[in-house]
Amino acid sequence: MSETFMFEPTPASFWPAPAKLNLMLRIVGRRPDGYHELQTVFQFIDRCDRLRFEVREDGLIRRLLDVPGVAPEDDLTVRAALTLQDATGCRLGATIRCEKLLPMGGGLGGGSSDAATTLVALNRLWSTGLDEDALAELALPLGADVPVFVRGFAAWGEGVGERLTPVMLPEPWYLVLSPPCSVSTRDVFMHPELTRDSVPATLADFVAGDVLNDCLSVVRREYAPVEEALEWLSGWGGGRLTGTGACVFAVFEDRSQALRALEHCPPAMRAFVARGLNRSPLLAYMDTLA
Ligand SMILES: C[C@](O)(CO)[C@H](O)COP(=O)(O)OP(=O)(O)OC[C@H]1O[C@@H](n2ccc(N)nc2=O)[C@H](O)[C@@H]1O
């Protein structure tokens, strides 16, 4: 059996930073600043990074655990905390402990979600009192995926992912494969052969089964492990790419079917089973603090 990591509930003392899946992704244009205009459907899954925050009186922002290959000043949790300090003039600081369980460069949005959880958590712990719209505005410059994690609802996304319309979707089980490679979002968006002029779709098209991801052909050509994962999933009803990859996923109506597929997963492939969620575990965690 492959190396697997099953879902473990996030202990109550941790702030969760859940992963997302892009259930479809169309690239419908390019802005003058080079960013691409997208249409996408975001849904959360119940697999999360785990964060803890300690408020400091000295105003400093400190990171407790290293994220491999990411300098402290580039860490999205640190940048999110500094952004909130700047925006509010808050003189408090924080020590941030971020336990990474989500693969990096996987298209699961782990770094973006860490940033969103930091904004939401420190806004509460520092009593800075920003509302959701203000936090989402601070979120966007940190990354195109950060606003959806701040808002916490499965969404139809347009623009660069900041124009979000909440959607209620089925909440199936997913088998997520994490191929042994990291895909740079920037490299995929820079690729000369990327499709950039897809005909815009509607949410109704998605619901009717149009689950195209325009990054797929470039990513499967450039990254052999992604291609291998997709080939394997073709025997289980077919796989899809999330974001720019590298992770791919298949959809199952119930958990036991997903677990059966997981048991047959090739040994070299890291994989896990997760539940689709229309409401983020971050919001559920906030409910427990009320
Ligand atoms: C592919 C998605 O994950 C889909 O949800 C997101 O659009 C990417 O979001 P993200 O990782 O937060 O991306 P960012 O950190 O904002 O951008 C990384 C790089 O990807 C390119 N980029 C990103 C998003 C976008 N709509 N067009 C782009 O061209 C830009 O070159 C940018 O420098």
Ligand SMILES: Nc1ncnc2c1ncn2[C@@H]1O[C@H](COP(=O)(O)OP(=O)(O)OP(=O)(O)O)[C@@H](O)[C@H]1O
């Ligand atoms: N706390 C963090 N956790 C993960 N990555 C971080 C963090 N801070 C900065 N980064 C940088 O952000 C990059 C993207 O990380 P992330 O794990 O979000 O990728 P991703 O899942 O492909 O995201 P997306 O789907 O949003 O493109 C990393 O390669 C890393 O350089």
